[in-house]
Every structure is written in C-alpha cells, then in structure tokens.
Amino acid sequence: MxxxxxxxxxxxxxxxxxxxxxxxxxxxxxxxxxxxxxxxxxxxxxxxxxxxxxxxxxxxxxxxxxxxxxxxxxxxxxxxxxxxxxxxxxxxxxxxxxxxxxxxxxxxxxxxxxxxxRPQVRDWGHYLKTIEDLRAQIFASSVDNACLTADDFRVKYETELAMRQSVESDIHRLHKVIDDTSVTWLQLEPEIEALKEELLFMKKNHEEEVKGLQNQTANSGLTVELDAPKPQDLSKIMVDIRAQYDKLAQKNREELGKYWSQQTEDSTTVVTSQTAEIGAAEMTLTELRRTVQSLEIDLDSMRNLKASLENSLREVEAHYAMQMKQLNGVLLHLESELAQI
Structure with a gap:
C-alpha cells in the first residue's frame, strides 16, 4: 500500500x-x-x-x-x-x-x-438394586438354611424321642415280666416244698406198710388146706406189688423231678434272657441318652451358629450401609463439583 x-x-x-x-x-x-x-x-x-x-x-x-x-x-x-x-x-x-x-x-x-x-455423572441406581437383591438373597438363604437345619434336628429329635419312649416301654414291660416271674417263683416254692414233704411221707408210709405186712406174714402160723387150686405165694405177690409200687414211685419221682427241673430251667432261662434283655435295654437306653445329649449339644451348636450367622448378616448389612453412605457422599461431592464446573 x-x-x-x-x-x-x-x-x-x-x-x-x-x-x-x-x-x-x-x-x-x-x-x-x-x-x-x-x-x-x-x-x-x-x-x-x-x-x-x-x-x-x-x-x-x-x-x-x-x-x-x-x-x-x-x-x-x-x-x-x-x-x-x-x-x-x-x-x-x-x-x-x-x-x-x-x-x-x-x-x-x-x-x-x-x-x-469434567467428572462423569454415574447412575448408581442399578448398583443399589443389585445390592438390595443380594442382601435379600443372603437373608433368604440364611433363613432357609436355618429353617432346614432346625427341621432336620426336629425330625431327629422326634425320632430319637419316639425310640426312647419305645425302649422305656419295653424296659417297663420287662420289669413287669420279671416281677411276675418272681411272684410265680415265690408261689411255686412252697408247693415244691409241700410236694417234697408229701413224697417223703408217702415213702415212709409205704415202708411202714411193707414192714407190717412182712411181720404179719412171718408171725402167721396158720395153714389152710383146701381142695382148691394152690394159692399164689403171698410174699411173691407182695414183692411184685412192692416192685410195682417202687417203679411207680420212681416214675413219679422222675417225672416230678423232670417237671420241676424243666420248670426251674425254664424259669432260669426266662430270668437269664430277661436279665440279658434288661441289660441290652439298659445299654440301649444309655446309648439313647448319650444320643439325646449329643443331639442337644448339636442343637445348641446350631443355635449358636444361627446366632453367629444373624450377627454376620447384621454386620454385612451395616458394612453395605456404610459403603452406600460413602458412595452417596462421593456422589454428592462429584455432583457439587460438576455443578461448580
């Protein structure tokens, strides 16, 4: 220019x-x-x-x-x-x-x-929903587990209680059988003594009768002659009668001995078996008592576990609440910074 x-x-x-x-x-x-x-x-x-x-x-x-x-x-x-x-x-x-x-x-x-x-505004809504869903799932799972465990222990307790009641009823019945057997034994003892005394008395009477007949036969000097057939020898007849009576008495003694031996053996066997059953029942009862005690201990432990799980759940809820509070604080801080920008 x-x-x-x-x-x-x-x-x-x-x-x-x-x-x-x-x-x-x-x-x-x-x-x-x-x-x-x-x-x-x-x-x-x-x-x-x-x-x-x-x-x-x-x-x-x-x-x-x-x-x-x-x-x-x-x-x-x-x-x-x-x-x-x-x-x-x-x-x-x-x-x-x-x-x-x-x-x-x-x-x-x-x-x-x-x-x-510039800070990015994030939507924490879906995280909050996820946290609430997880919290609800954890609580529901804890409650379900506790309910299932309680149901299992209740079923076990009812089963063991029914078994215990059955064993106690068996023990009571066996005690009654033992008492009946003892009463029967006490009732049979005097009868056995009476039969023994009667047997001795019969033996003594028999011996006395035999001796009397022998004395009468020996002291008798009469001779009777008849044109009848020769009578049988009285001593021989007496010997035969005595032998038959001895056989009968021996047979009765043997039968009575066998009977009372069998009764005694049966009673002894019954008492032994009942004693064994009582011992087994007592052992079973002891085992059942131990089982009940162990189940009570398990129940207490499960109650403690339930209480600890509830405490853990409360701690987790408090922790998540604190995290949510911190996240809300951070979110408010970021929103304030964004508003200032």
Whole structure:
C-alpha cells in the first residue's frame, strides 16, 4: 500500500512532534526515527506503535502512520519509506493472524482439557438394586438354611424321642415280666416244698406198710388146706406189688423231678434272657441318652451358629450401609463439583 505525500516542509515539525509523542507514550517500543539534512535526499523512519486488536486495528494504525508521513527527500525516499512501512505492517498483520491462530488452538485445547477433566455423572441406581437383591438373597438363604437345619434336628429329635419312649416301654414291660416271674417263683416254692414233704411221707408210709405186712406174714402160723387150686405165694405177690409200687414211685419221682427241673430251667432261662434283655435295654437306653445329649449339644451348636450367622448378616448389612453412605457422599461431592464446573 503506497500513499502520495504532498506536504510542505513546514509539516516536518508537526511530524517530528507527533513522533516525539509516540515514542514517549505507554505503547510498544517505537522504531527509531533518523533525519538527515532538510534537503531533497533526506529520509525519515517513523514508527507509531499501538495496541493490536484484530485486522481493523492494524489497518487503522497503518493509516494513521501513513498520514503522519512527511516526504522530505523526494518521491524515491517516500516510496522507500512507504515500502518499509508496508513491510512492517504486513509483518504485524501476519503476527496478529499467528497469534489469533494460537489463541484458537489454545481455546480448543482448554475446551478439550475441560471436557476430559469434567467428572462423569454415574447412575448408581442399578448398583443399589443389585445390592438390595443380594442382601435379600443372603437373608433368604440364611433363613432357609436355618429353617432346614432346625427341621432336620426336629425330625431327629422326634425320632430319637419316639425310640426312647419305645425302649422305656419295653424296659417297663420287662420289669413287669420279671416281677411276675418272681411272684410265680415265690408261689411255686412252697408247693415244691409241700410236694417234697408229701413224697417223703408217702415213702415212709409205704415202708411202714411193707414192714407190717412182712411181720404179719412171718408171725402167721396158720395153714389152710383146701381142695382148691394152690394159692399164689403171698410174699411173691407182695414183692411184685412192692416192685410195682417202687417203679411207680420212681416214675413219679422222675417225672416230678423232670417237671420241676424243666420248670426251674425254664424259669432260669426266662430270668437269664430277661436279665440279658434288661441289660441290652439298659445299654440301649444309655446309648439313647448319650444320643439325646449329643443331639442337644448339636442343637445348641446350631443355635449358636444361627446366632453367629444373624450377627454376620447384621454386620454385612451395616458394612453395605456404610459403603452406600460413602458412595452417596462421593456422589454428592462429584455432583457439587460438576455443578461448580
């Protein structure tokens, strides 16, 4: 851009004073102004610096600078001066464009940085629902396990209780049988003694009768003769009768001995078997008592386990509640930061 300056020499002082004011102002450092002789070959280098605010500011500055030029040394000096000013103006414009491009780049980078740094708002609703579902599942599983365990122990307890009652009834029945056997034994003892005494008495009477008959036969001196057939020998008959009676008595003794031996053996066998059954029942009862005690111990342990599980469940719920509280605090903090941004 070139301007034709048609100023008189008298305007040089006004240009000098303008340049003087420009160099003394608060703007950017001014270019040095050199003046030669006030003749036709003199040059003036004047730079008026001002704040650059866009393209229009630069153009106004160039216009003011161009208007302030004073041609002193002729057309050639004015052309060179204007060319120099034009070059400087072009460099200023390029610098302004470069600064504007840098400003746009910096603004883009700042925007990108803010976008990256901006906190992301997360929706914790599905996490809360998942936590509630898990908590409900844990509680339901704990309750179901406790109920199943309690049902199992209740069934075991009822079974063992029924078995115990059955064994106790068997023991009571066996005690009754033993009592009946003892009573029967006490009742048979006097009968056995009476039969023994009766047997001795019968033996004694038999011996006395035999001796009496023998004495009568020996002391008898009568002889009776009849034309009848010869009677049988009385002693032989008595011997036969005695033998038969002895055989019968021996048979009765043997039968009675066998009977009472069998009764005694049967009673002894019954008593022995009942004693063995009582011992077995007592052992079974002892085992059942031990089983009941072990089941009671297991029941107490399961109750303690249930209590510990309930405590653990409460601790887990408290832990999750604390975590939820912390997460809510973090969420509120992030929302506040986001609102501030």
């Amino acid at each position: 070139s301007f034709s300056a048609q100023y008189t020499f008298s305007n040089y002082r006004s240009l000098g004073s303008t340049h003087h004011r420009a160099t003394g102002s608060d703007c950017s450092p001014a270019l040095p102004a050199s003046a030669g002789a006030r003749g036709s070959g003199s040059r003036i280098f004047v730079s008026h610096s001002t704040s650059v605010q866009g393209d229009w500011g630069s153009r106004n500055m160039g216009t003011r600078m161009a208007r302030g030029l004073v041609g002193v040394g002729g057309i050639q000096g004015e052309k060179e001066t204007m060319q120099d000013l034009n070059d400087r103006l072009a460099s200023y414009l390029e610098r302004v464009k470069s600064l504007e491009a840098d400003n746009r780049k910096l603004e883009c980078k700042i925007r990108e940085h803010l976008e990256k740094k």
